[in-house]
Amino acid sequence: MDLLEYQGKQLFGRHGLAVSDGKAVTTVDDAVAAANEIGYPVVVKAQVLMGGRGKAGGVKLASNEEEAREHATNILGLDIKGHITRTLWIEHASDIATEYYASVLLDRSAKKPLVMFSTEGGVEIETVAEETPEKLIKENVDPLVGLTREQAIGIATKGGADADVIEGVADALVALYEVWIEEDASLAEINPLIVTPDRQVKALDAKVSLDGNAAFRHPDHADLGDKANLDPIEVQAAEQDVVYVKLDGNIGILGNGAGLVMSTLDVVAQHGGSPANFLDAGGGSDAEKVKQAVQIILSNENVKAVLFNIFGGITRCDEVANGLVAAFADLKPTVPFVVRLDGTNDVLGREILEKAALPNVYAEKTMDSAAAKVVELAKESR
């Protein structure tokens, strides 16, 4: 789960990382009141999970009440690449002497945490990594020991931090590592990590992603994220324990198991089709879950044909067939369905479908032939 900037900064603050005083608000009046309280100049920042906020006009400096009101009015409701701004973060504007970069993430290859630091802050770190890799220090941390102050000082020194702030940067790295560990983050990133003219080290931005699998030990994380900007269908799917991702095409896809579903998308694309979604009904899907999944797929108006690709292990093909029959009774879909059932109880599943004689449902024997058929049907019904 990705956090909004202000949520990340609040976590930072809790772990002793210096951030500017600020307030999250959702109305213009509250924004002005917050700005007056904090003291000018303030920065008015759109809280959306999208890069390029500044370029989109979502970050503005206000030096008095009038400007604060004007910026808050303009930014609230602003559409930044499809994300509507519903929350503003008002913070005291910082004087900046230097901009650094710092992050902690999982190095899947080394199977250890990775700390990254660079003196090239405030720009896209991917660009730094590509063009001047020597300016990006990467160091693995032993997760059974943690990031020691010695190692953090070493990283800051190797990275070329100004001599008088090496201790300050090291403190920030240790605190950032603590955020990563104790909050079960998959990413904790500060860009820029600034040095003020009076040589304080401070996080001016925050990018934090939390591991949803660890939610059970963080009840305080439940309200975080940008829930208002989530796709309502994806939210519904999550509640029903189905993994659904909307895509741009017109062929609805249902399968069991993430790998098989991804593979199904690929095979459909190879046959010249374009998938409308990824939907993993998961292992052991019963008829009710299949029915709900069909409803989710059909809620996307672009869908012109649907492909069921099931290889039953835990999932039983008769349950899938019963779910499809129930979905037809309830939802009366008008688009054609292609169904490929293999694996546990496949014969039974095919019999159920044959008996039900659903209109516009085509049974196919292999994944390839099913993909070819659904692509053909989607083209016809365009």
Next chain:
Amino acid sequence: MSILVGNDTKLAVAGITGREGSFHTLNNRRYGTNVVGGVNPKKAGENVEGIPVFANWEDTVKESGANTAMIFVPPPFAAASALEAAQAGVELVVIITEGIPAHDELKLYNTIKRDHPNTRVVGPNCPGILSPGKANVGIIPASFFKPGNVGVVSRSGTLTYQIGNELAQAGFGNSSIVGIGGDPVPGSSFVDIIELFEKDDQTELIVLSGEIGGSAEEEAAEYIAANVSKPVVGYIAGFTAPEGKQMGHAGAIVSGSAGTAAAKAEALESKGVRVGRTPTQVAEIAIEILKG
């Protein structure tokens, strides 16, 4: 031979008394796997259809002689149970549980590596290991597979069944099928399993089934080029996955250019590994090589 599980396997299961745990444990036993015990601190002394339940892993190993652990307990407790099994001296720990926090996996991996180097972990979030005709440890539907000379290692469960089924229909069987799981910190990587297949005399061809995210396939490509004499056929799922979207597996997330299906396929092909573009093609290539 086959790898990891076989006629010598003595399996004990943490979570044996749960609904899924008991169902699959009994399935494994019906297949012929030697199931010697289960673990549940609250139900020690009871049994599941004749399989004795012990209070902890130490008792289980002492009393039953288990050498293989299967972990079916819920995510908050799974890593601890796996570590306890390793501490009790179990050589192979297979973690089926899905949804374990990444940091728990990270600590488990590094602790086992440091303190119990003789224990191998497969999973988490994996379908287990099947050596057809010998033993099944996990949730792989064994009836679709028969003994043979193709070793399969895969990050995805159902995709493995798809590929295995295509091979079976063409008349080919498997030495072992190993699901390493799709999580960010798997206990065993492609490289670990391919190393075992290379040494296994029953295995004549290796199928590697990968997916987007991480760099395990790229690392496998390097390893194969330097160390593997047997033919390897690759498959990568996720060519059409959009960037930055998570597709079910915690590991299957693409960010930036590294970790894409195209990059992985290219890495494998540049080292001489033929990569099928569909599961059907993978089987076709494998069959072509095996028929020589």
